[in-house]
Amino acid sequence: MGVILAVFLIFSYAYSYDLDSLLDEAIREVESEKSEKYYNLALKLFNEGVYKLAVKNGELFIEKNNFDRRKLEDMLLLLSVSYYKLKETKKLFDLYLRFIGSGISKDIKLKLFVYTNNLLVREKEWKRLKIVRKKWHRYFKNKKIRPKLKGVYSRFEPGINIFSLKEGNIIGDNTVYIADKNLTLIEIAKKIDMGYDELKISNPHIDPFDILKGEAVFIPRRRLLPEQNFEFGTVYINLSEKRLYYPLIIEGEPYVISFPVGIGTDNTKSPVGEFFISQKKENPEWIVPKSIREEDPSLPPVVPPGPNNPLGVRAMRLGNTEYLLHGTSKRFGIGMKVSHGCIRMYNRDVVRLFDIVNKGTKVVITDKRFKIFKNRYIYLEIFELSVKDKIDILNLLKERGVKITPYLIDFYNIEKRGYSIPL
Known part of the structure; x- marks a missing residue:
């Protein structure tokens, strides 16, 4: 019992x-x-x-x-x-x-x-x-990264325009910038070596022309290189994000040099494809193309070197084309669609790049509105999406075993643009 x-x-x-x-x-x-x-x-x-x-x-x-x-x-x-x-x-x-x-x-x-x-x-x-x-x-509290590199590379600023390569093809860490006086986003971009558009899309609710003293700006520095299987020693430019990447082995370690760039307008687009640095000039003169003189007959046939030269202090020709990678005499335009097709840089950046890039260096220009790569995680990076892009993202993520709602893609397209997102 x-x-x-x-x-x-x-x-x-x-x-x-x-x-x-x-x-x-x-x-x-x-x-x-x-x-x-x-x-x-x-x-x-x-x-x-x-x-x-x-x-x-x-x-x-x-x-x-x-x-x-x-x-x-x-x-x-x-x-x-x-x-x-x-x-x-x-x-x-x-x-x-x-x-x-x-x-x-x-x-x-x-x-x-x-x-x-x-x-x-x-x-x-x-x-x-x-x-x-x-x-x-x-x-x-942000910690300042002390420069460790020597020689010509000591002129680059770690965490700003030179980055240790992390897993796969990821670089950088996102930070914030607090305005020390009333500023515009253009002024802040120049201060911290960023482009205007990349700051604007990652801060969609900030008035770019009315940033008060004490306001914070999100700085999107964590990025994916434009190619998963990139080559060291090749310059990559992605037009949609208006940014240049140059992966290098320095002192036996992998680094990526990265700068914001200005690109061609919608009517005078920058070229896409593979090129090489065919010519390098310090303090170049500008031989004004016929098409530009037709737009502005007041321009002379040749603009001599100097502070009013639109090519700035350095110029590098892309292959056998008329397109140049060059500096600028303008106070704005980096990180925007402003040129007649050339790739425009801050003068201080083009000097640093000029000094380490040799003639014959390959330059790959792409126009990717989003990136999806798998490293330790699957990462998504958005710049400007069309309806087709959103469908493509959902399908590509589904193939990789990630299922998310279309509402989330729309949300990210507003609130998480301009930097890599782990999914």
């Missing part, structure tokens, strides 16, 4: 345990379905500009979700932007305090800081701003 009772008790306990597990699993599935609904609806509403309803669903998602970090980070970014646009200072401040010291990615913390900091600056809430800054310096 005792044996039968013991078996019954064991069976009852096991049955009860299994039933509890099944109930817990069923509850988790229901909660997961609910949170997925809130997630997709929040993204859809945000993309349509319905921020108040997007916030409601985003907040419900965070309340229900405790298992999917990537989706949590998507919602935190969505809420940060929405609170910023709706001027919900207390909600944004509380969100910042809750998550700035948590285990979310550095990129989301950077964005959370940018929007919280900037809203408080705009609203002149100095007490809260002081708390935000104190927390920021505690966790993420």
